[in-house]
Amino acid sequence: MNILTVLARATDNADQFEVYWANGVQKQGLLRVNVPSHGTDKDVIAELGALHHLLVVKGIFGQDRAGRAAQKQGAGIIHDEDADRVQLHVTSGQIKKLMQQKSKKLHLSPYSFFLATRFAGSNISVSHDRQWIKPRALENVEEVTVGPALDDLMDVPGVGLAAVSVHAIEQIQRRGNGLSLAEAWHQIRRVVRTLDYEVAVSDEKRRRDIDRHGYSGRYLYSTLTEWNVIVAPAKGLDRAVPVIATAYFERRPQTELVRIVKVAA
Structure with a gap:
C-alpha cells in the first residue's frame, strides 16, 4: 500500500523533533529527528528529514519507487494514474x-x-490528525540526524549508490526541451539504469579534470540512449557517497569504451 502518513511535533529539545509515521494501517513507527545548526524552519526540515529517511533511505515503497510511475503508452490501454501515485499525508503545508x-x-x-523531482507525482495532503497513532509505534523507534542536504540516491552500474545532483537533472531538462523536474528524474533514471560502458579517459584529460575540479570522476556511457554520465568520487565533493555530477548527450565510438563490471551485491 503506497500510503505514508507522518505527524511531526516539537520536543523540549529545540534541535530534536518527533515524527510519527504510518505506512497504511498496521505498520507504524517513531523517528527522533535531530536538526542541529539549521537556523530557521527546523520543524519543516525535521519532517523533510523523516520523509527522506522513509522514502529514500529505507525505501518503504521500494528502492526504485517514484511519486508516480513513468507514463506508459499502449493502444487501447487505459491506466489509472491515481493507482500509480504515492499518497503522502504531512503535517506542514510548507x-x-x-x-x-x-x-x-x-x-x-x-x-x-x-520531493520536487522523484516524488513530484505524489498526491499530497496536509493534516494534523493524530488519532491514527497507535501504541505499537513506540515499538519501532529510530534516530535520524539531518545533514546539510537530503540527497536522492540511484544505483549506478559499476559504482553502487550515488546521489543525484541538481545539475544533472537540469542538464536532462535542458536537453529535453522543457521537461518537468519529475519527467527529468524519470529520464535520468532510465539513462542510469542502462549504463553499460565506461569511457577510457586519457591521463591528460584526468589531469585537466583534477586541475579544474580537484578530482577526476568516472565517465559512464549508455549505448541505448547515447548519454554520458560523470560520477564524482565522494571524497572529491566531501560527500558520504559518490555523486552523479552531470549528464550530457554525446555519441562515443566503441574504441573508447570498456564494458562495466557489475558491483557484487
Missing part, C-alpha cells in the same frame, strides 16, 4: 508547497529536492 515548487523559502530547497 512541504506541499516545496514539492509543488510554490514555496518562497528557497533555503529549504536542498532538503526538498528529492
Whole structure:
C-alpha cells in the first residue's frame, strides 16, 4: 500500500523533533529527528528529514519507487494514474508547497529536492490528525540526524549508490526541451539504469579534470540512449557517497569504451 502518513511535533529539545509515521494501517513507527545548526524552519526540515529517511533511505515503497510511475503508452490501454501515485499525508503545508515548487523559502530547497523531482507525482495532503497513532509505534523507534542536504540516491552500474545532483537533472531538462523536474528524474533514471560502458579517459584529460575540479570522476556511457554520465568520487565533493555530477548527450565510438563490471551485491 503506497500510503505514508507522518505527524511531526516539537520536543523540549529545540534541535530534536518527533515524527510519527504510518505506512497504511498496521505498520507504524517513531523517528527522533535531530536538526542541529539549521537556523530557521527546523520543524519543516525535521519532517523533510523523516520523509527522506522513509522514502529514500529505507525505501518503504521500494528502492526504485517514484511519486508516480513513468507514463506508459499502449493502444487501447487505459491506466489509472491515481493507482500509480504515492499518497503522502504531512503535517506542514510548507512541504506541499516545496514539492509543488510554490514555496518562497528557497533555503529549504536542498532538503526538498528529492520531493520536487522523484516524488513530484505524489498526491499530497496536509493534516494534523493524530488519532491514527497507535501504541505499537513506540515499538519501532529510530534516530535520524539531518545533514546539510537530503540527497536522492540511484544505483549506478559499476559504482553502487550515488546521489543525484541538481545539475544533472537540469542538464536532462535542458536537453529535453522543457521537461518537468519529475519527467527529468524519470529520464535520468532510465539513462542510469542502462549504463553499460565506461569511457577510457586519457591521463591528460584526468589531469585537466583534477586541475579544474580537484578530482577526476568516472565517465559512464549508455549505448541505448547515447548519454554520458560523470560520477564524482565522494571524497572529491566531501560527500558520504559518490555523486552523479552531470549528464550530457554525446555519441562515443566503441574504441573508447570498456564494458562495466557489475558491483557484487
